[in-house]
Amino acid sequence: MKKIVEVKNLTKFYGDLKALDNFSFDVKKGEIIGFLGPNGSGKTTAINSILGLLKIQEGEIEIFGEKMSPEAYQIKKDIGVVLQNVAVFDYLTVYENIDYFCGLYVKEKDKRKELVEEAIKIVGLEKYKKFFPPKLSGGLLRRLNIACGIAHKPKLLFLDEPTVAVDPQSRNNILESIKKLNEEGTTVIYTTHYMEEVEFLCDRVIIIDNGSIVAEGTVDELKNSLDVGEKVEVEFRELTVKQLEKLKKLKSLVETSVEGSVITLYFKKQKDNMVKLFEFIKEEKLEAISMNLKTPTLNDVFLEITGKELRD
Amino acid sequence: MFWHIFKNRLKIVLRERTLVFWALIFPLILVTLFNFSFSNISEMYKFKTINIAVVEDDVYKDEDFMVVLGELSSGSDKIFEIVYVGIEEANELLEDGEISAYILLQEELELVVNRSGYSQTIVKHILDNYAQVGSVVSNLFKTNPEKAQEVLLAGINMNENYVDTEEGKDSDMVVVNYYGAIALACIYGGFFGLKTINEMEANLSSFGIKNVLAPFKKTKIYIPSFLVDVFIQAICGITLITYLVIIGLDFGDKLIPVYSITILGGIIGILIGSALGLVGRFKENTKMGIFVASAFTLAFLSGMVAPNVKHIIQVNAPLIAKINPANLISDGLYSLYYYDNMNRYYINVISLVVIGLILLSIIAFAIRRRQYDSI
Numbered sequence A: 001m002k003k004i005v006e007v008k009n010l011t012k013f014y015g016d017l018k019a020l021d022n023f024s025f026d027v028k029k030g031e032i033i034g035f036l037g038p039n040g041s042g043k044t045t046a047i048n049s050i051l052g053l054l055k056i057q058e059g060e061i062e063i064f065g066e067k068m069s070p071e072a073y074q075i076k077k078d079i080g081v082v083l084q085n086v087a088v089f090d091y092l093t094v095y096e097n098i099d100y101f102c103g104l105y106v107k108e109k110d111k112r113k114e115l116v117e118e119a120i121k122i123v124g125l126e127k128y129k130k131f132f133p134p135k136l137s138g139g140l141l142r143r144l145n146i147a148c149g150i151a152h153k154p155k156l157l158f159l160d161e162p163t164v165a166v167d168p169q170s171r172n173n174i175l176e177s178i179k180k181l182n183e184e185g186t187t188v189i190y191t192t193h194y195m196e197e198v199e200f201l202c203d204r205v206i207i208i209d210n211g212s213i214v215a216e217g218t219v220d221e222l223k224n225s226l227d228v229g230e231k232v233e234v235e236f237r238e239l240t241v242k243q244l245e246k247l248k249k250l251k252s253l254v255e256t257s258v259e260g261s262v263i264t265l266y267f268k269k270q271k272d273n274m275v276k277l278f279e280f281i282k283e284e285k286l287e288a289i290s291m292n293l294k295t296p297t298l299n300d301v302f303l304e305i306t307g308k309e310l311r312d
Numbered sequence B: 001m002f003w004h005i006f007k008n009r010l011k012i013v014l015r016e017r018t019l020v021f022w023a024l025i026f027p028l029i030l031v032t033l034f035n036f037s038f039s040n041i042s043e044m045y046k047f048k049t050i051n052i053a054v055v056e057d058d059v060y061k062d063e064d065f066m067v068v069l070g071e072l073s074s075g076s077d078k079i080f081e082i083v084y085v086g087i088e089e090a091n092e093l094l095e096d097g098e099i100s101a102y103i104l105l106q107e108e109l110e111l112v113v114n115r116s117g118y119s120q121t122i123v124k125h126i127l128d129n130y131a132q133v134g135s136v137v138s139n140l141f142k143t144n145p146e147k148a149q150e151v152l153l154a155g156i157n158m159n160e161n162y163v164d165t166e167e168g169k170d171s172d173m174v175v176v177n178y179y180g181a182i183a184l185a186c187i188y189g190g191f192f193g194l195k196t197i198n199e200m201e202a203n204l205s206s207f208g209i210k211n212v213l214a215p216f217k218k219t220k221i222y223i224p225s226f227l228v229d230v231f232i233q234a235i236c237g238i239t240l241i242t243y244l245v246i247i248g249l250d251f252g253d254k255l256i257p258v259y260s261i262t263i264l265g266g267i268i269g270i271l272i273g274s275a276l277g278l279v280g281r282f283k284e285n286t287k288m289g290i291f292v293a294s295a296f297t298l299a300f301l302s303g304m305v306a307p308n309v310k311h312i313i314q315v316n317a318p319l320i321a322k323i324n325p326a327n328l329i330s331d332g333l334y335s336l337y338y339y340d341n342m343n344r345y346y347i348n349v350i351s352l353v354v355i356g357l358i359l360l361s362i363i364a365f366a367i368r369r370r371q372y373d374s375i
């Protein structure tokens, strides 16, 4: 498949701080690619570098098969950007804002009108066309921010944490809109630190920590790469120290942690984990008050690779 | 593209009330306050002695006139302070502003001035009145000096709120306050310039990022935005001057140059704001603070608060006076008021244009930047 973005050995310093370390990846046509990483991992820096906004110390960036540069207007014309910080004018209405940003790309008035209306529909702001941004709720404001970035129908769309501090309804709307755009052919680069969003949205995930790519693949590939399979949280009515020691010796267990009366068991990836656990309970005549089974998440992937949680 | 940007910038700037306040309402309030306080002050002034020189002729003597002059220049309420000098010295004194006028004593009394003003008008009136009544008045001084004065001063309205305008003091000082306020209003055009740059540069705002990402040169956004700023600032300047004309500030009857230098000054203000926006690594609010403080300082140095500051700077730090755009604006206005001849006005205008060009080149250079070390 055609490569829409190709980044090789991108390195970026802010003074002495190495914000991006030898970053290489590519994005294929029609993909939604997710940059998943905690706060300060370098997601925004990566996007701004790719867009040619930041001076980089090393690296090559190609977009649509051509070298990206600040003067690459042919490339820029087909790019849409939704910034992490909302970029809308307080003194322009919802409609005027979208029209302003769309107008930087589309000259013909009639066509622009259509595009603006369409963008408004996509993000569901029909009722708010004449509103000024300060009158919009946080979620609606983010939707406007998105509409401003997508109205000109870019072939490649960058979204930098578009759902931060957004109510669930707006978040669903935003995620659905992005899916819709992608189905219409837009290639999407999406950054977030919400793994649920990545699982819902992305064909491929790039996990970033401290400016480096620490893992890359589809959601399933990443989960399958884990040593740990299921994670079980159990609480027993009574458990002697001896029994706990015995439990810890269960064959497929990777790790056990005890917090109050709740014991968390991390199993290796294999089929009969739960069967083994039930057998143990039966043998020891234990009574489980609660039992909670969790399949691995991207957070677990992150935890395993970096030793810390995605969100603290 | 031009109209798209122009139209939207116009909406954005006009709808932001704080900007309109600083650029338009604040200067109007300021000069209105000046008007309240100074009209009271000027009422306190009484007529002041006018400095003149008399150049005597070797041959021609007019004893009567000498008596009249003697009377007018003696006593506690004397009208003239007279020096008797040769013609060359008289010219020099006039040039230096030490005297308002000099009189050539000859068959036909001749009055020499280098500008028109209230003092000159008084001298001229007295000479004219003397020419009409002649020697009668010198005798009248002996019998009824008050009557004699009255005759000589006939037609002069001594109750007007005029005060002596010589030596760059008093009423001249009051107009300097106003001219300084106009200069401040011009420099305040920088609010527009700062805002424009702030919304254009990627390292200053998120709008800036989106503008820098647009598929064309940045100047395509800057030029229409700048013209919007100039347009609005010009309207503010024109409104201010018109208001001042209505409330009766003396501009020396040369309104077109007054409006022109105000508009030019506004453009300089915008450019100062833009340049400040582009250089230095401060946050928007910091830059705003720096700007407000420096605008006020420039206006202060141009005599807005205390008119003799302008004088002091001009004498002691002429370079500062020559590069302070607020002073150039205020001095341009002052020279229109003070001198008949336009030379000094043009020097101020040219200096402003030079400063404008320097600022423009800084802006043109800085605005070419499209990549930032950090955002």
Ligand SMILES: Nc1ncnc2c1ncn2[C@@H]1O[C@H](COP(=O)(O)OP(=O)(O)OP(=O)(O)O)[C@@H](O)[C@H]1O
Binding pocket: A014, A017, A019, A037, A038, A039, A040, A041, A042, A043, A044, A045, A046, A084, A161, A193, B374, B375
């Ligand atoms: N302008 C800057 N100057 C100096 N350091 C910066 C600057 N911007 C970011 N950094 C640093 O670079 C690193 C990466 O920051 P970046 O904003 O790219 O992270 P991020 O993944 O987008 O974080 P977030 O989820 O909070 O948006 C952080 O350590 C941050 O402190």
Ligand SMILES: [Mg+2]
Binding pocket: A043, A044, A045, A084, A160, A161
């Ligand atoms: Mg970020």
